[in-house]
Amino acid sequence: RLLADSLPMLVWTSDADGHRNYFNRSWVEFTGRDVENELGDGWICSVHPEDVERSMHTYRDALAARRGFELEYRLRRHDGMFRTLLARGVPRMSPAGIFEGFVGACVDVTELNEAQLIAQDANRAKSEFLANMSHEIRTPLTAILGYCDILRDDGIIERAPPRRIETIDTIRRAGEHLLSIINDILDHSKIEARKHETELIETPLPRILMEVDSLMRPRVASGSVQLRTYLETPAPDRIISDPTRLRQILVNLVGNAAKFTEHGSIEMSARVNRSETGAQLLLAVRDTGPGMTPEQSAGLFRPFTQADSSVTRKHERTGLGPTICRRLARLMGGDVRLDYSRPGEGTRFVVELPLVETPDSQLIVDLASCSKEREAVSEAAPARISGRILLAEDGDDNRRLITFHLVNAGADVEVAENEQVDLEMLEAAWRSERPFDLLLTDMQMPVMDGYTLAKTVRARALDIPIVALTAHAMTEDRRKCLDAGCNDYASKPIDKLALLKTCQRWIECGH
Numbered sequence: 206r207l208l209a210d211s212l213p214m215l216v217w218t219s220d221a222d223g224h225r226n227y228f229n230r231s232w233v234e235f236t237g238r239d240v241e242n243e244l245g246d247g248w249i250c251s252v253h254p255e256d257v258e259r260s261m262h263t264y265r266d267a268l269a270a271r272r273g274f275e276l277e278y279r280l281r282r283h284d285g286m287f288r289t290l291l292a293r294g295v296p297r298m299s300p301a302g303i304f305e306g307f308v309g310a311c312v313d314v315t316e317l318n319e320a321q322l323i324a325q326d327a328n329r330a331k332s333e334f335l336a337n338m339s340h341e342i343r344t345p346l347t348a349i350l351g352y353c354d355i356l357r358d359d360g361i362i363e364r365a366p367p368r369r370i371e372t373i374d375t376i377r378r379a380g381e382h383l384l385s386i387i388n389d390i391l392d393h394s395k396i397e398a399r400k401h402e403t404e405l406i407e408t409p410l411p412r413i414l415m416e417v418d419s420l421m422r423p424r425v426a427s428g429s430v431q432l433r434t435y436l437e438t439p440a441p442d443r444i445i446s447d448p449t450r451l452r453q454i455l456v457n458l459v460g461n462a463a464k465f466t467e468h469g470s471i472e473m474s475a476r477v478n479r480s481e482t483g484a485q486l487l488l489a490v491r492d493t494g495p496g497m498t499p500e501q502s503a504g505l506f507r508p509f510t511q512a513d514s515s516v517t518r519k520h521e522r523t524g525l526g527p528t529i530c531r532r533l534a535r536l537m538g539g540d541v542r543l544d545y546s547r548p549g550e551g552t553r554f555v556v557e558l559p560l561v562e563t564p565d566s567q568l569i570v571d572l573a574s575c576s577k578e579r580e581a582v583s584e585a586a587p588a589r590i591s592g593r594i595l596l597a598e599d600g601d602d603n604r605r606l607i608t609f610h611l612v613n614a615g616a617d618v619e620v621a622e623n624e625q626v627d628l629e630m631l632e633a634a635w636r637s638e639r640p641f642d643l644l645l646t647d648m649q650m651p652v653m654d655g656y657t658l659a660k661t662v663r664a665r666a667l668d669i670p671i672v673a674l675t676a677h678a679m680t681e682d683r684r685k686c687l688d689a690g691c692n693d694y695a696s697k698p699i700d701k702l703a704l705l706k707t708c709q710r711w712i713e714c715g716h
Contacts, residue, residue: 235282256279267294345696363527410444439568440568456487474488474489477560489553493550496552597624624653624657656689
């Protein structure tokens with residue numbers, strides 16, 4: 206009792222029938238009532254009326270089952286204010302194993318709960334801010350990168366002065382850099398908020414390796430740096446993994462190696478380790494860059510940290526690459542580790558993932574046998590589109606850009622400046638028995654947003670495929686679009702080839 210009276214928490218005990226038979230000094234000081242008034246079931250009169258039934262139900266269930274319990278309820282303090290208490294009770298047994306009642310304690314968690322609500326509100330505000338910033342940055346980036354591609358693809362560009370071509374490429378590189386920064390920050394924020402999800406599906410391992418090689422080769426390979434991709438051991442051609450996250454990890458690691466390596470080589474390799482405990486897929490990225498000291502390596506996986514601050518200025522990076530890679534790999538049940546890094550000898554990262562092969566997978570011994578697939582990946586021809594598309598996009602620049610790509614691919618395109626006009630045009634086309642084959646709509650529009658439009662179209666039973674365009678990339682946008690009634694989703698900045706293929710696929714599905 207002396208110990209209980211000295212504790213800052215509210216302590217109590219009960220008899221075998223659940224009636225309270227002891228309260229410590231903290232309880233009496235908290236309620237301001239005489240202890241005689243609290244004994245038995247007298248304490249219940251201080252419980253908030255809205256919490257009595259729920260609290261007593263939990264308490265009686267625990268009493269009947271002779272088991273411990275935990276619950277939150279509001280108790281009136283001596284000043285008349287109700288405070289939220291977290292209560293825990295455990296059974297008290299005799300040496301013979303007979304239940305003699307409960308011993309319990311209560312802690313005032315009012316401030317803690319309020320702090321949690323404030324933190325949740327702040328986190329929600331941060332997520333909304335990042336989502337809006339994503340939209341504000343990605344929307345103009347669609348125009349910047351898209352019009353750079355149009356200038357680059359223009360037939361007369363071959364006769365342009367070299368300085369003009371260099372200027373176009375500089376604009377595109379700057380746009381891609383800005384996009385990589387916003388992607389890194391959004392990825393880190395989603396992981397911190399536990400909103401990043403993985404998708405374990407059939408994944409073509411050779412194709413992933415070749416796609417990364419094809420994507421990174423123009424950025425890496427030069428007269429003084431060579432990129433090599435190979436298999437160290439035979440590996441299955443198809444595994445169960447998350448292809449998007451796997452590709453993202455490798456692109457990030459190879460890109461990280463490229464920014465430090467000015468001479469020599471970068472190698473990306475894959476190997477399979479089999480043991481009694483299971484099989485592992487090991488993906489390594491090695492470079493011949495300057496390497497790091499042990500002190501520099503120690504801070505490598507801390508977010509927004511660079512081994513050398515001058516690197517941030519020179520390469521204009523966020524310091525999130527290794528952190529994101531490790532966290533994505535851990536979401537997939539694996540890890541990313543620094544195998545070694547020594548000054549003057551380079552660096553080697555290893556991605557460790559559990560290996561789950563598909564039932565029909567086949568072993569491949571090298572990537573050279575997939576050279577035709579490599580060419581198909583790097584030289585895929587733009588899709589041709591045959592059909593009528595209704596495009597809803599309120600931004601003039603992006604509307605002209607997307608229309609240009611669709612018309613160039615053969616589509617018949619009509620444009621609506623907002624979703625209300627879009628809906629009217631859909632219904633008019635339906636009544637005239639000349640319906641559109643596809644609705645391509647931005648999701649953040651004036652008058653009526655794209656989510657409302659999609660729901661309205663489905664509610665009115667207009668049978669048309671809907672592809673959503675959105676620059677939001679923060680809170681599982683694909684699911685939100687699909688839940689609203691869209692068939693598919695494309696994020697900004699627009700990937701021209703992917704957009705054309707998506708449109709053609711859904712037009713074919715609708716016929």
